[in-house]
Amino acid sequence: MSKFTKEELDDALNILNSVIGRCEKAQQKFQQGASQHTLLKNRIKALYISKSLILNEDIENKYTEVELSKALPPVCSVISKCEKAQKKFKKDSYNYKHYEKMIKAMEISKSLIEAELNKRDYA
Numbered sequence: 112m113s114k115f116t117k118e119e120l121d122d123a124l125n126i127l128n129s130v131i132g133r134c135e136k137a138q139q140k141f142q143q144g145a146s147q148h149t150l151l152k153n154r155i156k157a158l159y160i161s162k163s164l165i166l167n168e169d170i171e172n173k174y175t176e177v178e179l180s181k182a183l184p185p186v187c188s189v190i191s192k193c194e195k196a197q198k199k200f201k202k203d204s205y206n207y208k209h210y211e212k213m214i215k216a217m218e219i220s221k222s223l224i225e226a227e228l229n230k231r232d233y234a
Contacts, residue, residue: 114226115219124165126216130189131158154189157182161220164227171231179228186224190217 115123134155141148160182163170174182197210 114222119215119219120165122212123216123219124162126212127158127162127165127220130213130216131155131162134158150185153181154185157185157224158220161186161223164223165219170227176228176231179224179231182224183221186217186221190214190221193217 134151138148138151138155141151156178160170160174160179163173193210193213197207197214200207200210
């Protein structure tokens with residue numbers, strides 16, 4: 112956890128909370144079983160795992176190694192989508208900076224998930 116500052120973790124947590132809310136709202140628009148619904152379900156689960164890691168919760172009893180492994184692809188997907196969208200804007204624009212914050216939060220999430228998986232591999 113010491114790899115990131117408290118401010119970075121707080122910013123990431125705020126972004127995760129915002130994204131979780133938007134994903135949960137969007138998920139309601141799709142019928143259960145639809146690919147979009149499943150994609151959002153997996154993304155939401157990954158974001159909740161990330162949130163638990165940032166909050167330093169006892170996730171060893173909360174999430175399995177399989178759940179942690181399955182959380183990486185949705186987080187990586189968000190990073191990829193944000194990087195692609197960010198390229199459409201100038202560096203000094205609001206949108207560019209917004210995506211930069213999202214990417215940073217997702218990079219923190221990815222790093223924490225990977226660290227937890229590594230920790231479990233060596234335990």
